[in-house]
Amino acid sequence: xxxxxxxxxxxxxxxxxxxxxxxxxxxxxxxxxxxxxxxxxxxxxxxxxxxxxxxxxxxxxxxxxxxxxxxxxxxxxxxxxxxxxxxxxxxxxxxxxxxxxxxxxxxxxxxxxxxxxxxxxxxxxxxxxxxxxxxxxxxxxxxxxxxxxxxxxxxxxxxxxxxxxxxxxxxxxxxxxxxxxxxxxxxxxxxxxxxxxxxxxxxxxxxxxxxxxxxxxxxxxxxxxxxxxxxxxxxxxxxxxxxxxxxxxxxxxxxxxxxxxxxxxxxxxxxxxxxxxxxxxxxxxxxxxx
Amino acid sequence: xxxxxxxxxxxxxxxxxxxxxxxxxxxxxxxxxxxxxxxxxxxxxxxxxxxxxxxxxxxxxxxxxxxxxxxxxxxxxxxxxxxxxxxxxxxxxxxxxxxxxxxxxxxxxxxxxxxxxxxxxxxxxxxxxxxxxxxxxxxxxxxxxxxxxxxxxxxxxxxxxxxxxxxxxxxxxxxxxxxxxxxxxxxxxxxxxxxxxxxxxxxxxxxxxxxxxxxxxxxxxxxxxxxxxxxxxxxxxxxxxxxxxxxxxxxxxxxxxxxxxxxxx
Numbered sequence: 001x002x003x004x005x006x007x008x009x010x011x012x013x014x015x016x017x018x019x020x021x022x023x024x025x026x027x028x029x030x031x032x033x034x035x036x037x038x039x040x041x042x043x044x045x046x047x048x049x050x051x052x053x054x055x056x057x058x059x060x061x062x063x064x065x066x067x068x069x070x071x072x073x074x075x076x077x078x079x080x081x082x083x084x085x086x087x088x089x090x091x092x093x094x095x096x097x098x099x100x101x102x103x104x105x106x107x108x109x110x111x112x113x114x115x116x117x118x119x120x121x122x123x124x125x126x127x128x129x130x131x132x133x134x135x136x137x138x139x140x141x142x143x144x145x146x147x148x149x150x151x152x153x154x155x156x157x158x159x160x161x162x163x164x165x166x167x168x169x170x171x172x173x174x175x176x177x178x179x180x181x182x183x184x185x186x187x188x189x190x191x192x193x194x195x196x197x198x199x200x201x202x203x204x205x206x207x208x209x210x211x212x213x214x215x216x217x218x219x220x221x222x223x224x225x226x227x228x229x230x231x232x233x234x235x236x237x238x239x240x241x242x243x244x245x246x247x248x249x250x251x252x253x254x255x256x257x258x259x260x261x262x263x264x265x266x267x268x269x270x271x272x273x274x275x276x277x278x279x280x281x282x283x284x285x286x287x288x289x290x
Numbered sequence: 291x292x293x294x295x296x297x298x299x300x301x302x303x304x305x306x307x308x309x310x311x312x313x314x315x316x317x318x319x320x321x322x323x324x325x326x327x328x329x330x331x332x333x334x335x336x337x338x339x340x341x342x343x344x345x346x347x348x349x350x351x352x353x354x355x356x357x358x359x360x361x362x363x364x365x366x367x368x369x370x371x372x373x374x375x376x377x378x379x380x381x382x383x384x385x386x387x388x389x390x391x392x393x394x395x396x397x398x399x400x401x402x403x404x405x406x407x408x409x410x411x412x413x414x415x416x417x418x419x420x421x422x423x424x425x426x427x428x429x430x431x432x433x434x435x436x437x438x439x440x441x442x443x444x445x446x447x448x449x450x451x452x453x454x455x456x457x458x459x460x461x462x463x464x465x466x467x468x469x470x471x472x473x474x475x476x477x478x479x480x481x482x483x484x485x486x487x488x489x490x491x492x493x494x495x496x497x498x499x500x501x502x503x504x505x506x507x508x509x510x511x512x513x514x515x516x517x518x519x520x521x522x523x524x525x526x527x528x529x530x531x532x533x534x535x536x537x538x539x540x541x542x543x544x545x546x547x548x549x550x551x552x553x554x555x
Contacts, residue, residue, distance in 0.1 A: 017301055017355065056470050081476065089474045096464075097471040099496035109493070113476025144500070158475065 001067040001086065001166045001198050003030040003053070008062035010048050022048040024222040025062070030215065035192055035199045037209035037230070039245065040219035046202045047092075049219070050168050053200070054087040055080045066166070085114040088164030092171050094155035095148065103129075103146075103154050104139040110162040121161075128157040131191060133183075149180050160191070167191070170202045185212060206248040210234055218245065231267050250275060299359075300422050305350040306535065307420045312429035314536040318543050319417050325547055326406055334554040335405055341546050342409050349420050356412065356419065363411050367404045374400030423455035424528070432530055445521025453509070461502065468497050 010023040023045045030036050040046050051057040052064050055077050064071040069083045077083065091097070100106035107125045116124065129136065132153040138146065143154050156172070169188060173181040189212050192199045203209055209216055209230060216233045218226040220243045226233050234240070234251050247255070250272060254265050257279070265278055302308075307315070329335050346356055380395025418426070431448035438444050469479065472493045479490050 016358075017352075051470065054474055056473060081478065084474055084476060087474075089471075091467065091471045091474075094471065096497055096501060097468055097475070097493075099493045110475040113478075162475070 002032045002065070003067075003166070003198070004028070004065045005049075005052075006063045006065075008052065008059045008064055010045075010052070010057060011060045012048075014060065022222055023059075026219075026222070026224055027062075028217055028224060028227065030198065030200065032198055033196055034215050035189075035201070035213050036215040036217060037201045037203055037213035038217050038219060039203060039206070039209055040225075041244065043221075044219040045222040046219060047170065048222075050089060050170055050200065050202060053166065053168055054084045054089055081114070085162055086164055087166045087168065088159040088162055089168040090156055090159050090170060090172050092174060093152075094159070094172075095143075095151035097158075098143040098151060098155055101142060102140055103143050106143050106154060107158045107161050110158050114162060124161045124163065125157075128161040131160055131187070132157045133187065149176060152176070152184075164197070166198045166200070168200045168202075171204065172201075173203075173205075173208070188212070206234065206246055210248040210250070218243070231269070235267065299418070301351050301355075301419050303350055303420065305348055305420070307345065307349040307416065309535065310420075310539060311530055311532050311536045312421050312425040313433055313530060314532065314539055315417050315421060316426070316429050316433065318539065319414055321543070321547070322413055323410060325550060326410055328550065328554060329402075329406070331553070331555045334550050335402065337546065337550055337553065338409055339405065342413050345413060345416055349416060351419055356415065359415055359419070360408075360411060363407075367407050370407060371400045371404045374403060424452060427452040427455065428526075428528060428530055445524075449521075457502075457505070460505075461498070464501055465494065465498060469494050 005026050005028045008023055008026045009021065012018070012020045012022055026045075026049070038046055038049065048057065052059060052071060053066060055069075055071055058071050058076070059073055061073055066083065066087065069077060069079065071077055098106050100109060104125055107128055108121045111121045111124050112118075125139070126136070129139070134150065134153050134157070138150070138154070143151055146154065152172075159167075167188075172188065173184050176184060185208055188199065188201070191197060192212075201208070201213060213230055216226070216228060216230045217224060218233065218240075225243060226236065226239060231251075234248055235255075237247050237252075237255065240247055246252075250270070251267055253275070254267055257263050257265060263279075263282060265275065265282075270278065326338060329338055346353060349356075375392055375396050376390075378396035378399050379391075379393050381393045381398070383391045384394045384397060385392055421429075427448045430451065431444055434442070434444045434447070469477075473479065475493075477490050477493055479487070479494075482490070
């Protein structure tokens with residue numbers, strides 16, 4: 001789904017002493033099928049931004065286009081339920097939304113609300129369960145008996161079962177152990193490729209943004225600060241430091257090598273291991289000419 | 291957050307009213323609530339109105355904001371007025387609306403009751419607007435001290451109050467978060483038949499209860515870990531002090547009350 005924000009602002013509790021402008025004159029475009037990472041500190045407006053994507057919030061001014069739907073300040077959107085069936089949002093700590101007696105019922109909750117046939121719901125639940133890599137035995141258990149990581153997967157399956165075209169992930173790995181984080185991110189990346197989704201990832205992790213995204217937007221105090229391809233954005237170290245953001249380790253390493261040894265290893269998406277091999281090759285090559 | 295919730299929400303400030311001892315504020319408001327019912331003439335109502343407006347002005351909170359906080363109550367005030375106009379049949383007929391007679395007594399009584407209502411709610415909302423919930427519970431604990439003699443658990447009551455007050459915003463945030471998550475999964479809280487709407491509350495209440503219980507358990511554990519053992523021998527971080535300012539305010543209020551009894555019929 002194609003998404004565009006045109007000069008969007010959003011103000012919480014307008015005309016009170018608690019008035020707070022969370023997004024200010026933000027314009028951006030996200031193309032269909034892209035994997036976009038949105039990065040910013042707490043209070044930079046990330047959460048407010050994603051709530052515009054399925055009409056939970058309407059902009060105080062400006063326009064938001066999501067596919068063929070348009071949100072603006074003047075009027076409520078008529079087909080809001082239809083929009084929500086096409087946009088799946090995985091909120092922070094999604095396991096807090098579980099409530100049904102069994103895992104099956106909880107995953108089936110979304111599709112049933114959007115009017116999917118009873119027979120089809122069963123198939124969708126199985127598919128979603130497979131996508132989040134949980135065993136079928138769990139279907140009849142209570143979601144509250146599961147471990148934290150399993151609960152989160154069930155909640156995510158509940159969003160996937162709706163079969164959205166746009167998947168929005170708000171810090172989906174928060175509170176998981178490092179292994180769980182990696183598995184979770186790989187899972188989303190696979191889903192993104194397999195189903196041809198448009199994915200938006202809200203994260204604090206530069207490493208994740210670099211590894212998975214093909215488009216990065218950095219927010220600062222409700223405004224767009226930087227935007228572009230990850231390898232372009234993350235090499236602007238000074239700009240990033242101005243807003244107290246770190247550079248991903250790999251890029252930091254490349255810059256340090258360049259400063260110290262005048263060896264230019266340009267970044268083109270290599271892993272740490274590939275980088276080590278490149279470096280080894282250069283070192284060996286230099287030795288040969290000594 | 292919903293704008294209706296701003297009724298009586300604390301607004302930080304440095305005004306005289308903010309700095310008063312919360313016990314002073316509570317005692318005066320308590321007395322005011324009683325005194326309002328003694329007003330019976332235009333002059334006495336005028337006096338109380340002027341007093342309330344002066345109180346509102348000294349808080350330095352925008353008056354329009356205070357009035358906006360009363361939005362949910364306006365309906366009640368207008369309703370009372372209308373009811374009086376229709377039902378009361380005292381005095382002479384002032385005028386007729388579609389041949390329905392409106393009596394002078396009805397206008398007078400309706401206006402008096404509505405004004406009384408308005409004053410009561412506005413002045414009590416000044417308490418919560420200028421006093422943090424913690425200060426209010428401290429004041430209640432201190433004012434209820436005498437009840438300790440008859441083994442009334444004053445400290446426990448105050449603790450329960452401050453914990454519940456402390457967690458209202460947290461629970462509200464949580465409610466909002468969960469309702470948004472469920473709305474994204476296609477729950478419709480606003481439309482549908484009464485039965486459907488009640489059913490829509492289940493996916494909201496279950497997670498809310500679960501998190502509230504979890505939170506209570508964690509809080510109890512954290513309190514125990516920090517050596518909490520009840521009110522016995524516990525010192526206070528915030529001492530309540532009645533100083534000169536409070537005495538002046540008491541004196542002023544006493545003057546208003548005496549004046550009221552002098553000028554009422």
